Amino acid sequence: MTPVQGLFLVTALAAVLSAIMVVTSPRLVHAALWLIVTLAAVAVLFILLDAAFLAMVQIVVYIGAIAILIIFTVMLTRRVMADTGPQMNRLWWLAAFIGLVLFGALVALLAQMPSWWTATPPAATESFELIVQDLGLSLVDLDRYIIPFEVASVLLLAALIGSIVLARPPADDLETGEGE
Amino acid sequence: MISDPFTWFGDLLREFLVGLGLTTAQATGLMQFLGAGALATAVLVLTFLLIWVERKVLARIQDRLGPNRVGPFGLLQTIADALKLLSKEIIIPSGADKVVYFLAPPLAVMSVVGLWAVIPLAPNLVGTDINVAAIYLISITAIGTLAIMLAGWSSNNKYALLGAFRTVAMLISYEVPMVLALLVPTMLAGSMGTVAIVEAQREMWFVVLAPLAALVFFISSMAEAGKAPFDLLEAESEIVAGYNIEYSSMAFGMFFVGEFLHGFTLAALTVTLFLGGWLGPFVDQYTWLGLIYFFGKTAIVYFAVIWIRGTLPRLRIDQVNAFNWKFLVPLALVVVMVTAVADKLAADLGWNRTLTMILANAVMFAGIVVSVQLYARRERRRIEAAVPASAGTARLESAS
Amino acid sequence: MIPLSWYLILAAALFCIGMYGVLGRRNAIAILMGIELMLNAVNINLVAFWRYLSPQVIGGQVFTIIVFAVAASEAAVGLALIISIYRQRSTVIAEEVDLMKW
Numbered sequence: 085m086t087p088v089q090g091l092f093l094v095t096a097l098a099a100v101l102s103a104i105m106v107v108t109s110p111r112l113v114h115a116a117l118w119l120i121v122t123l124a125a126v127a128v129l130f131i132l133l134d135a136a137f138l139a140m141v142q143i144v145v146y147i148g149a150i151a152i153l154i155i156f157t158v159m160l161t162r163r164v165m166a167d168t169g170p171q172m173n174r175l176w177w178l179a180a181f182i183g184l185v186l187f188g189a190l191v192a193l194l195a196q197m198p199s200w201w202t203a204t205p206p207a208a209t210e211s212f213e214l215i216v217q218d219l220g221l222s223l224v225d226l227d228r229y230i231i232p233f234e235v236a237s238v239l240l241l242a243a244l245i246g247s248i249v250l251a252r253p254p255a256d257d258l259e260t261g262e263g264e
Numbered sequence: 265m266i267s268d269p270f271t272w273f274g275d276l277l278r279e280f281l282v283g284l285g286l287t288t289a290q291a292t293g294l295m296q297f298l299g300a301g302a303l304a305t306a307v308l309v310l311t312f313l314l315i316w317v318e319r320k321v322l323a324r325i326q327d328r329l330g331p332n333r334v335g336p337f338g339l340l341q342t343i344a345d346a347l348k349l350l351s352k353e354i355i356i357p358s359g360a361d362k363v364v365y366f367l368a369p370p371l372a373v374m375s376v377v378g379l380w381a382v383i384p385l386a387p388n389l390v391g392t393d394i395n396v397a398a399i400y401l402i403s404i405t406a407i408g409t410l411a412i413m414l415a416g417w418s419s420n421n422k423y424a425l426l427g428a429f430r431t432v433a434m435l436i437s438y439e440v441p442m443v444l445a446l447l448v449p450t451m452l453a454g455s456m457g458t459v460a461i462v463e464a465q466r467e468m469w470f471v472v473l474a475p476l477a478a479l480v481f482f483i484s485s486m487a488e489a490g491k492a493p494f495d496l497l498e499a500e501s502e503i504v505a506g507y508n509i510e511y512s513s514m515a516f517g518m519f520f521v522g523e524f525l526h527g528f529t530l531a532a533l534t535v536t537l538f539l540g541g542w543l544g545p546f547v548d549q550y551t552w553l554g555l556i557y558f559f560g561k562t563a564i565v566y567f568a569v570i571w572i573r574g575t576l577p578r579l580r581i582d583q584v585n586a587f588n589w590k591f592l593v594p595l596a597l598v599v600v601m602v603t604a605v606a607d608k609l610a611a612d613l614g615w616n617r618t619l620t621m622i623l624a625n626a627v628m629f630a631g632i633v634v635s636v637q638l639y640a641r642r643e644r645r646r647i648e649a650a651v652p653a654s655a656g657t658a659r660l661e662s663a664s
Numbered sequence: 665m666i667p668l669s670w671y672l673i674l675a676a677a678l679f680c681i682g683m684y685g686v687l688g689r690r691n692a693i694a695i696l697m698g699i700e701l702m703l704n705a706v707n708i709n710l711v712a713f714w715r716y717l718s719p720q721v722i723g724g725q726v727f728t729i730i731v732f733a734v735a736a737s738e739a740a741v742g743l744a745l746i747i748s749i750y751r752q753r754s755t756v757i758a759e760e761v762d763l764m765k766w
Contacts, residue, residue, distance in 0.1 A: 092666050096674045103678055103701055107685035112693060113417060117364065119697050120410065122678075126704045129671070133715045138728055140399035142707075145732050148406025148439070150700065150739045152432060155413055157743045158693055159425065161750040172688050173759070179687035183680040190676040194669055203668040205716050215722070216395060216456060219729075222722045229726045236733040243737030247744035254751075 092132060099125035110171050112158045120151045134208060137216050268551045270388045296392075303391055304377050311525045315342045318524065318570050325574035352513040359420040360510070368415035369511065369518035375408030376526045382458050383532050386542050386554035390459055398446050398456040401533065402439065405488055408522075409435045415519070419510035427509070430581050434494065437588045438487040444596035445481035448474045448603050449537045462541035471538040473621040476599050476628055478538040480592060485533065487584070489526040491569060493576040494584060531565035532558075539565070595632065602628055671712035678705035692746050692756045696739065703735045 102121040109115035123146045130139035173179070194200060211218075223233045274295070281291035316331070316339055323330030331338030356365060381391035382400055394400060409432055416428020450456050452473055453464035461470075471478045487494040511519060535541060539561050542554030579587070606624035610617045678701055685698025707728050714724020750756050 086665075089666055092670065096670070099674065100677050100681070103681040106697055106701060107681055107689065107694070112691060113361075115694060115697060117414075119700065122701065123704065126708060129674075129708055130711055132666070133671075133711050134719075135711050135715070135725060135728075136394060137396045137399065138707075138711060138725060140396050140403045141729070141732060143403035144399065144406050145736055146700070146704075148403065148409060149436065150736060152410060152413060152436065153739060153743055154693060154697060154700075155417070156429070156432075157746055159417065159429075160747060161693070161756045171690060171694070173690055176688040179684050182687065183684040186683065187676055187680040190680075191673060194672055194676075200672070201667060201669045203716050204665045205668075206719055211720070213395065215725070217454075218722050219725055222726060223729075229723065232726065232730050236730050240733055240737050243741050247740045250741070250744035250748045 088132070092129075095125050095128045095132070099129070108171075112162075113155065116151060116155045116158060119154070120147055123147050123151060134212055134215075137219065267549055268388060270386060270551060274388075300381070300391065303380055307377055307380050307525065308373075308521065310528070311521050312342045312346075314528050314566075315345075315524050317566075318527070321567065321570045322574045325571065346517065349513055349517040354513045354515055355510075357420050357510045361418045361420070364414050364418035366515070368411050368418060369515045369522075371411035371414065372408055373518050373522040373525075375404050375411060376522045376529055378404040378407075379529050379533065383529075383536050384459050384462050384541055385558055387547065387551040389551075389555065393457060393459045395455060395457040395460075397458040398450050398461075402443055402446070405435075405439065405442075408488075408526075409439075415511070421510050424509045431490070434581065434584055434588075435488060437585060438484045438494075438592075441480050441588065441592040441596040442484040442488060444593070444600050445477045445484065446537070447600050448477035448481075451600075451604055451607060458536055458541075461537060462543065465540045465543055468618050469538065469540040469543075471540075473618060474538070474599070474603055474625065476595070476625050477603065478534065480596050480599060481537065482530075482534050484588075484592060484596075485530040486569065486572070487588070489530050490523060491527050491530075491573055493572070493579045495573075495578060527569050528562070528566050531569055532562045534565050535561045598628060598631075668712060668716045671708060671716075675705040675708040675712070678702075678708070690757050690759060692749075692758045692761075693743070695758060696742050696746070699742075700735065700739065703731060707731055 099122050102118045102125065105118040106115050106122060109118060123142065127139040127142040127147075130136070130142060222228045224230055277295055278288070278291050281294060282288060286294065319341070320330040320338065331341035334340045334344045356362065379401060382394065382397040384390040384393075412435070413428055413432050416424045416426075416431070419425070449461050449470050452470055453461040455461065455464075535558065542558040544553060544557035547554045547557065602624050603621070606620050607617070609615065610620040682698045682701030682705060685701060686695050689695050689698065710724055710728045710731070714721070714728075718724065746756055749761055753761060755761065
């Protein structure tokens, strides 16, 4: 067991255990904190996969923004500081069953592709140093990925405006007297 | 050895460890661990000195003396304060979530010490040379934001929660101009790594090529660090010390240390990104000069930070938000776009890069001055239009 | 070296745990957290395939960045919707939001 394999096993275990805690925690804020642990474990996995830029973006976007948004929302939508009531549906056992069946199906599907079971990564060439430059160039190259880039930015703009409009207090609550 | 003590010492240590029986890879790994520990310890010990410097300078600005009883010139005052804090009891509020309550202060300190891992102190002396260091800085700052959220929530106190909400809202708002301003040295240097950014400033510091970006970065990282005039979050006269209301003794001490260190760290980052880091005369022959240049420049910028803290009044939260979204973010966007266009023009048309960038920045500055004047004039007219009718009748009433 | 299958099995496990969260939880915010888990599993898959099968084609990382953008916008709008529903109905339990109009 090489150190890298050991690191992968520890990170994978942390990711799976914290994911289980996310979906079973009775207190929502604890679930959000376990989600942060999962996201951090995924960032470590990205670093193991030589995608350092994606790992940093994962931390900034997911942990630094989405997780904080979730914690804000949890705190803004509670009447008392404690969670009460059952946390799972009546049909939670069916959901667990479906989850297990799907996991078994995916693993069985993987087992049929022997070339993927033992694939070792191609060696890291020196062009890996220039991944970030290549990534940036590919996003604005007219022959490559400029269209998804522009569409994603329009999507982000729509989400920005939409969430501001949705989350504003109703118009008659605003007390500004200016009619601008 | 005299010309490059860092490489000489590193080689010496590695030979010693290999002589003890480790392989080269294991020796390098162990040296990296030791180096990280040494850097973190040095930075935290430096904080003692920084707290004294800040208190003395702030006191002189406020026309008083500052600590001068404990030790020569009051140098041991910080140690006395730390001992006092250590001797107090850590009171955990009832109903507080213990795990999260104790997790928040170390996370907050971690988020500041972690920034020092990518700051190059001298030509061969850097924690780690990753090629995404600029984004790493933002991600570590985001973890600091998270720590404050956890602190406010776990105290089981609605004022701490409110303080934490406002703090986190301000911090995530000011990340936006900070990231945008960080794009400018990245563009000018062609790489996100801090070592590459410092090396790219050999012919001209980026503060000359992009002074507005330096200003935007400086202001927004002062807001990220919670320094005045943005310190409404933990000022004692405000919402009773905000998110760290329920923290006592060493837990509070950790927040305190993290904050003071963040002020110095933001000065170090500004120096690295815009003021040439460790660059200076003769630094290639004698690399230990780089350390002196770096700390000298950082001390000057840190003095400017304390100066601003002692001079400007505190802003309210709505003023802070308005300043960010209505001024800094549009400014940062304009700066990024104009810098990109100017840099490309200078490269393609063969103009002198320095003069082109200075001209572009002068044009932007003129644009800012004109637009602020227009806005002020509009505001003044709007206020005058709303006021005179009532003022006139009041005078008539009092005259008769 | 780490075989590719380890990454894929991990991603499958995270995806199924996230799906259990989406299908089984009552609180709307917890459902959203399950969705984030599923998106992270997809990201792990994408980056693992990029690294092991075609590291010279940068499209794998581009796809992952687009997934980041989509996840961020969907989380923002979803949470805004949840807050808006909470204002109207004083509940965030997904089962209780079952009438189109009062």
